[in-house]
Amino acid sequence: MKIVSTVEELRHTLPTDQTIGFVPTMGYLHEGHMSLVENARRENDLVVMSIFVNPTQFGPNEDLDRYPRDFERDEKLAREAGVDLLFYPTTETMYPLDMARVTVRKGADVLCGASRLGHFDGVLTIVSKLFNLVQPTRAYFGLKDAQQVALIEGYVRDYFVPVEIRRCPIIREETGLAKSSRNVYLSDTEKEDASQIFKALTTARETLEAGHDLEEVKQRLTERLHEIPNSQIDYVELVDYPTLADASSDSKEILMAVAVQFERARLIDNVIWKKG
Incomplete structure (x- = not known):
């Protein structure tokens, strides 16, 4: 597994003649993330994972500063799961100018969006950036955040993004608690x-x-x-x-x-x- 942290490294490393399965994450990986990697591994030549805690999807009173982070642990899990390329950028890399953001006009004012104003603008902004960088064949998202999946599917359709969105089932503890x-x-x-x-x-x-x-x-x-x-x-x-x-x-x-x-x-x- 190769780890890159800059746009230049990523573009230099990505192949042009292979199918790419992409698993975007915010890290602190668990079995749910690993199931996404497993699906990507099965359906593509190359598996790319990103780890980036995206600040624009957190509100002012949310848990950005204390969101769990452990890159050494994540690196080990990603390697064991069969990730080929791990993209681990900084905020400065992903938001060099922070000049423009995606605005969600439909579907963001219900469920989580009703109390987390601007949250899905931040989600679709970072997804847009990552899709532009990785240019995956398929991208894998868990249905635990079904609203997020629906909005990403809508964004891909609305902006004619050439990527297939793959819905993946929720992975749960033996008790039924959704992995998170x-x-x-x-x-x-x-x-x-x-x-x-x-x-x-x-x-x-x-x-x-x-x-x-x-x-x-x-x-x-x-x-x-x-x-x-x-x-x-x-x-x-x-x-x-x-x-x-x-x-x-x-x-x-x-x-x-x-x-x-x-x-x-x-x-x-x-x-x-x-x-x-």
């Missing part, structure tokens, strides 16, 4: 409590499959989440996927998405129900 770099903030008790999130979502999907209407499903899901100790609900939403518009009886796919705040970590999770 922010899980490091949770106490053992909170991890146990947080495992109830997926159980609540699973029950909600079963309720929807049983023919209950959307409002009843949402109400029952909210009630289950309220039972989780020492936590506060940020949102509970059922939206059409991937449009992120309000879900209806005509929706072919419905994203049931939640965000729950614990003392030091805000956790998101979801399940997607498909008609038929």
Whole structure:
């Protein structure tokens, strides 16, 4: 595995005659990231991973400064997973002028975007920069942040970006807790409590499959989440996927998405129900 940190090194190293699978991350890698690498390895000649904690997607009161970082650990995991090229840039490299940013006009004012103003502008700005640099054949994103995946797919379509976006399933602990770099903030008790999130979502999907209407499903899901100790609900939403518009009886796919705040970590999770 080769590690590069500058635009010049990256462009000099990238091949022009091979398919490239790209896995963009913010580091502190876990099994979810490794599953993305596994998919990229299987479908491409070369696997490129980036590690960059992107400041423009953090709000003023969020956890940019304390976001978990351990490059030596990440390097070891990336190498063992079969990453061929690891791009590890600085903020100055990725934002040399910070002259222009992507603005999301649809789908950014719901779910996480409703309380994290400007977050997805920052996400799509860094994704745009990374796509321009790496020029991947395929890029791999986990569905734990299903809103992010939907917006990246929309951006690629809207800007005619020649990359295939590959959706990858959520990787979970044995308890059902979705793998996340922010899980490091949770106490053992909170991890146990947080495992109830997926159980609540699973029950909600079963309720929807049983023919209950959307409002009843949402109400029952909210009630289950309220039972989780020492936590506060940020949102509970059922939206059409991937449009992120309000879900209806005509929706072919419905994203049931939640965000729950614990003392030091805000956790998101979801399940997607498909008609038929």
